[in-house]
Amino acid sequence: xxxxxxxxxxxxxxxxxxxxxxxxxxxxxxxxxxxxxxxxxxxxxxxxxxxxxxxxxxxxxxxxxxxxxxxxxxxxxxxxxxxxxxxxxxxxxxxxxxxxxxxxxxxxxxxxxxxxxxxxxxxxxxxxxxxxxxxxxxxxxxxxxxxxxxxxxxxxxxxxxxxxxxxxxxxxxxxxxxxxxxxxxxxxxxxxxxxxxxxxxxxxxxxxxxxxxxxxxxxxxxxxxxxxxxxxxxxxxxxxxxxxxxxxxxxxxxxxxxxxxxxxxxxxxxxxxxxxxxxxxxxxxxxxxxxxxxxxxxxxxxxxxxxxxxxxxxxxxxxxxxxxxxxxxxxxxxxxxxxxxxxxxxxxxxxxxxxxxxxxxxxxxxxxxxxxxxxxxxxxxxxxxxxxxxxxxxxxxxxxxxxxxxxxxxxxxxxxxxxxxxx
Numbered sequence: 001x002x003x004x005x006x007x008x009x010x011x012x013x014x015x016x017x018x019x020x021x022x023x024x025x026x027x028x029x030x031x032x033x034x035x036x037x038x039x040x041x042x043x044x045x046x047x048x049x050x051x052x053x054x055x056x057x058x059x060x061x062x063x064x065x066x067x068x069x070x071x072x073x074x075x076x077x078x079x080x081x082x083x084x085x086x087x088x089x090x091x092x093x094x095x096x097x098x099x100x101x102x103x104x105x106x107x108x109x110x111x112x113x114x115x116x117x118x119x120x121x122x123x124x125x126x127x128x129x130x131x132x133x134x135x136x137x138x139x140x141x142x143x144x145x146x147x148x149x150x151x152x153x154x155x156x157x158x159x160x161x162x163x164x165x166x167x168x169x170x171x172x173x174x175x176x177x178x179x180x181x182x183x184x185x186x187x188x189x190x191x192x193x194x195x196x197x198x199x200x201x202x203x204x205x206x207x208x209x210x211x212x213x214x215x216x217x218x219x220x221x222x223x224x225x226x227x228x229x230x231x232x233x234x235x236x237x238x239x240x241x242x243x244x245x246x247x248x249x250x251x252x253x254x255x256x257x258x259x260x261x262x263x264x265x266x267x268x269x270x271x272x273x274x275x276x277x278x279x280x281x282x283x284x285x286x287x288x289x290x291x292x293x294x295x296x297x298x299x300x301x302x303x304x305x306x307x308x309x310x311x312x313x314x315x316x317x318x319x320x321x322x323x324x325x326x327x328x329x330x331x332x333x334x335x336x337x338x339x340x341x342x343x344x345x346x347x348x349x350x351x352x353x354x355x356x357x358x359x360x361x362x363x364x365x366x367x368x369x370x371x372x373x374x375x376x377x378x379x380x381x382x383x384x385x386x387x388x389x390x391x392x393x394x395x396x397x398x399x400x401x402x403x404x405x406x407x408x409x410x411x412x413x414x415x416x417x418x419x420x421x422x423x
Contacts, residue, residue: 024153026192031154033185035161036178044175059112063120070124075361078129085133086199093190096122104179128360135348136200144341148285155278222417229410233339234370236304243378251393276333285341296342303335305404308397315394
C-alpha cells in the first residue's frame with residue numbers, strides 16, 4: 001500500500017499492453033452506440049409514439065434501477081472462476097443487445113420498460129467488469145494512462161454517436177434506425193471481445209465466499225469513505241449534464257440582448273467541456289503518474305470548487321457572464337479529467353486482485369447514488385428559485401462549492417487511515 005500515500009519518483013512505465021488498446025476500440029464502438037440514442041429515446045417515445053412524458057421517464061428510469069443489480073452481478077461473475085472477465089463482458093454485450101432489440105420494436109409502455117430493464121442490466125454488468133480487466137492488464141505505473149485511454153475512447157465514441165444520430169434524424173426522421181445502429185454497436189463490441197481479448201491471469205486459490213467477502217468490504221472503513229467521497233464527484237458531474245442547462249436557460253441572460261442562452265449556445269458550452277476533457281485525459285494521466293493517488297483527487301476537488309464558485313459569481317458580476325462560464329467549464333473539464341484516472345488507480349490498489357470485480361461493483365454504486373441525487377436536488381432548488389428568488393440559483397453553486405472543502409477533508413482522513421493501517 002506504500003504507493004497510496006508516498007510519491008517516490010516513478011520508474012518509466014512499460015509499453016501499454018495491446019489488449020488495452022483493443023478494449024479501447026471496443027469501448028469506442030460501444031459508446032458510439034450509446035451516443036446514437038442517449039438524447040433521443042425520450043423524444044421518440046413521447047413525440048412519435050405518443051406515450052405520456054412521465055411514464056416514459058419512469059421507463060427510462062428503470063434502466064438505472066436495473067443497472068444497480070447489474071453492477072453487483074457483474075462484480076460477482078467477473079471474479080468467479082466460471083465466468084471470468086472475458087465471459088462477463090460477453091454476457092453484458094448479449095444482454096444489452098437483447099434490450100436494444102426490444103427498444104427497436106417497442107410501441108407500448110410494458111415493452112419499453114422491459115427493454116430498459118435489459119439495457120440497464122447489461123450496462124450494469126459491463127462497468128465493474130471493464131474496470132477490473134483494465135486493472136488486471138495494466139501495471140501500477142500504467143493505470144492512470146490506461147484509464148485515460150479508455151476514457152478518451154468513450155468520449156470520442158459518444159461524440160460520434162451523438163453527432164451522427166442528430167444528422168440521421170434530421171435527414172430521415174427515423175428514430176428506429178438509431179436503435180438498430182446501437183444494436184450493431186453491441187454486436188461489434190461482442191465480436192471484438194470474443195475474438196481479440198484473452199482472460200487475464202488472476203490469483204484464484206479458492207471459490208468465492210460472497211457472504212464473507214461482502215462482510216469484509218462493509219468492515220473496511222477506508223473503502224466506505226472512498227465510496228462516500230466518490231459520490232461527491234459523481235454528483236458534481238451529474239450537475240453538468242442535468243442542471244446546468246436549466247440554469248443557463250432560466251437564470252442567465254446575455255448582456256447584449258437580455259435574452260437567455262439558446263440550445264445551440266448551451267450545446268457549444270457542453271462541446272467545449274467534453275472536448276477539453278478528452279484532450280486533457282492522457283497528459284493529465286502522465287503528469288499524475290509521478291504523484292500519489294490522493295493528489296489527483298485533491299486537485300480534482302479544487303477544480304470543481306473553483307468551477308462552482310465561478311458559476312456563483314455570475315450573480316454578482318453579470319457583465320462577465322461569458323468569461324465566467326468559460327472559466328467554469330474549463331475547471332469542470334480539468335476536474336473530470338483529473339478525477340477519473342485517480343479514482344480508478346486508487347480503487348485498483350485498494351481492492352484485492354481476486355476480488356476486484358466485487359470492489360469495483362460496490363464503488364460503481366457511487367455513480368448510481370450521485371446520478372439519482374443530482375437531478376432531484378438540483379431540479380428542486382432550481383424550481384424553488386424560479387418561484388421565489390433567482391438569487392437562490394446562484395447561491396446553489398456556492399453551496400456545492402463548500403462541499404468540495406468537505407471532500408478534501410474526507411480525502412485527508414482516508415489517507416491518514418491508510419498510513420495507520422500500514423503501521
